[in-house]
Amino acid sequence: MQAPNVIGGVRLPDGRGEAIRLARGASLSDFAEKIGADAAALVQALFNLGEMVTATASVSDETLMLLGDEMNYKVQVVSPEDEDRELLQSFDLQFGEDEGGEDDLAKRPPVVTVMGHVDHGKTRLLDTIRKANVGSGEAGGITQGIGAYQVKVDVEGDERTITFLDTPGHEAFTAMRARGAKSTDIAVLVVAADDGVMPQTVEAINHAKAADVPIVVAVNKIDKPGASPDKIRGQLTEYGLVPEEYGGDTIFVDISAKMGTNIDDLLASICLTADAELDLVANPEMDAQGVAIEAHLDRGRGPVATVIVQRGTLRVGDSIVAGDAYGRVRRMVDEYGRDVEEAGPSRPVQVQGLNGVPGAGDNLLVVEDDRIARQIANQRNARRRNAMAARSRKRVSLEDLDAVLKEHSNLNLILKGDNAGSVEALEEALLKIEMDDEVQLNIIDRGVGAVTQTNVSLAAASDAVIIAFNVRAEGKATEEANAEGVDVRYYTVIYRAIEEVEAALKGMLKPIYEERVIGHAEIRALFKASSIGLIAGCMVEDGKVRRNATVRITRDGNVVAENAKIESLRREKDDVTEVTAGYECGMVLSYPDISVDDKIEVYEMVEVPRES
Incomplete structure (x- = not known):
């Protein structure tokens, strides 16, 4: 036992410079156990120093280090990454490394994230690439939006594959985008030729550079009046992206996602960048490791997660752990909704069989059996809860306790x-x-x-x-x-x-507009008319529906369309302006991808006077 040290009137051990490691979100009980002290004494000491903390509550990093300094201990708060690495090592597992020798490695396709400012055409570009790649075998197009997909491209007579991540592009998704870049090999930066470098453009550049990811610049909207690709090249030079034609090493491709111009050149440039700057290899024979890029709860299928396999091969029946979720792979589907028995490196698949919804960016790995998967997931879950409690906890001192x-x-x-x-x-x-x-x-x-x-x-x-x-x-x-x-x-x-x-x-x-629901309807049947399109046969359940009203379409509790319009409304054979509850009607909606049992919520935005 170390020599006593009086802090806040309480006798505590003197660490004499000893280093101790504590997990983020550790409690005073955890601290006391490490140093062989009484947790109640630590609680009393902190109370006397002006902070109220219970023995089992998660404590912030600052408080742990402050208390350590007072007791002459060098407290090292273990990062979540290090803690996870140590957890896996305790099960003789490691994430992020290929097993085997050089002979076991095989080339894998590049994983690409499309970044850029809002409204510069990221979504249109992804849609254009996706639709151009739908083969004759998939005449109906992509039926399953899984957040990632693969495309084929011909590069000098050699068929190559590229994996695209369909990541959100809003500024508020900074955390997801930064995390997405870590699982990305190449970033495609989309910049509108008629607009220029914007705040999110700079943000995307910073994320790609922080992750040490090569950048291919797609100068979009070259078909629009006022487009100036040369101006974009000049602007991006200021951020270290110098075009090859200016003596730099960044590939610029002028494209029009709307017209489909130079899309093949962009795909070929991605492959050339991968060949020139990256050594993309992985061992397909080892147990699979990957990353979850998207996950949600499906009413019919339970938790489903879209994962990209980074090394190894994922197979149906494998025991897996993804973040703090675990389970056995019951089923895998690709971006076309087709069943897949196994998925190799860089392959995106949607996995069913987990017991919960993992977080975006959580690593996935195959383990020996369900028992190990459950143990890893439970420990991760406890650690995450502690870290969250420590991060969200507000320090309450004696001075502001009354308030x-x-x-x-x-x-x-x-x-x-x-x-x-x-x-x-x-x-x-x-x-x-x-x-x-x-x-x-x-x-x-x-x-x-x-x-x-x-x-x-x-x-x-x-x-x-x-x-x-x-x-x-x-x-x-x-x-x-x-x-x-x-x-x-x-x-x-x-x-x-x-x-x-x-x-x-x-x-x-200060509320300006308030949404007021007018009525609800349910789609009971669908009819096709050559002159009109798809007609939804509906039953008005409550309130009323109006022609030209704004509607929200939900399926299984999830919003599938916002701000759709009722373009045409009929009661039997007559055009009408509105239909009330209890009656059937037929309507043509501006959103075509509708299904039987979809719920339609009709609403209007009402101006609300500002409260004084």
Whole structure:
């Protein structure tokens, strides 16, 4: 036992410079166990120093290091990456390395992320590449949006494969994009020739450079009036992207995603960059390792995750762990919805069989059996909860204890989204909001899928607001929310959620428009008319539907179309302006990809006077 050291009137051991390692989110009990002290003594010492902490509560990194300094210990807070590496090593596993020798390695396709500023054509470019690559065997096009897909390209008579990640492009998805770049070999930077370098363009460059990823620049919209590809080249030179024609080493390709111009040249440039700058090889014979790039909860299939295999081969029946989710691969499908028995390096597949929804960017690896998978997942889950508790905890000192007890100044939030990446990005953005000491943001729960009665019950018990991103309330959750007075906020644009939460925290929330639901209908049948298109036969369940009204279409609790329009409305054979509850009608919607049993919510935006 070390010599005693009196801190805050409490006798504690003197570490004499000894180094100790603690996991992020460790408690005072963990600290006490490491140094052979009494946890109650540490609690008392911190209390006397002016901070209230219980023995089992997760403590911030700063508090652990401060307490360590007071007791003459060198506290090293272990990073999540190091902790995960040590956890895997305890099971004789390691992530991120190929097994075997040079002879076991084989070439693999490059994994490409498309980045750039909003409205510069990233989505259009991905759609154009995808549609151009649909072969005769897939005449119906891609039926399964899994967040990643492979395309074939002919490079000097040699057929090559490229894997594209379909990542979100908004500024608020910084965390996802940075994480996506870590699993990316090449970044394609899309810049509009009629616009120029914008803030998100610079952000994308910084992410790609931080991940040490080669960049291919696609100068888009060259078909538009005012397009100036040379101006774009000059602007990007300032950020270290010097075109080959200017003596640099960055490939620039002038394209038009809308017209399909030079798309093949872009794909060939990606392959040439991969050959010239990267040694893309992996061992396909080892147990699979990869990364989950997207995950969500499907009502019929349970948790599904889109993964990219980075090394090894993933097979149906393998025991896997992805983040803090585990299970056995029951089924794999590719981007066309076809069943896949095995997936090699750089192959994206959607996996079913996990017990939960992993986070976007979580690593996936095959383990020996289900028992090991469960143990790893459980330890990761406990570590994540501790780290989250430490990060979100507000330090309460004796000086402000009275104010905290007198004035309840917390904003409690429950986050729900359509996939794990969206929820994580939204959470990261909300936790970065700068706020005064008088208010505190608490994210008390988060999850993937529709808003449930359980979410509403928790919100009612904890005075929380539910933030629903691209999902809706299901079943009786809406009725319970209305009865309990729970505020459920629906968003399809992440910026708006962040702005409103920030405004609420700063006491400046000024509603301008409010969504008012007019009625609901359900699609019961579909009819095709050559002159009109697809007609939805609907039953109006409540309220009314109006011609030219704005509608939201949901499927299994998830929003599939926002801001669609009722272009035509008929009651039997007559054109009508509106149909009330209890009647059938036929409508033509501006969104064509509809199915039987889809729910239609008709709403209008009503201007709300600013509260004085």
